[in-house]
Amino acid sequence: MKTDMLSTRIDHDTKVAFSNICDEVGLSPSQAIKLFARAVINYGGIPFELKAPQPNETSAAAMQELLEGKGHRAESLDSLVADFTDGKVTHVQP
DSSP: OOOOOOOOOOOOHHHHHHHHHHTTTTTOHHHHHHHHHHHHHHHHHSSSOOOOOOOOOHHHHHHHHHHHHHOOOOOOOOOOOHHHHHTTTOOOOO
């Protein structure tokens, strides 16, 4: 079987993390990429769901509250931090 070269550029941290996980499961990065390619072929597409991250329930409720004009406006950075820390942190510098 004839083989072809496939190359890609990824950032260093991603490469290191990917290589470490491959090592943990006993694969080389090349073998893992070959497995992914076969999975794409067998599945007929990407074998997992691709979607934009969605806010969790708490974040979605907070965004809805803001859209309804019910948000809280802090008078200063110090008062905002005090609200979040129950007054345990004071004199915050921007």
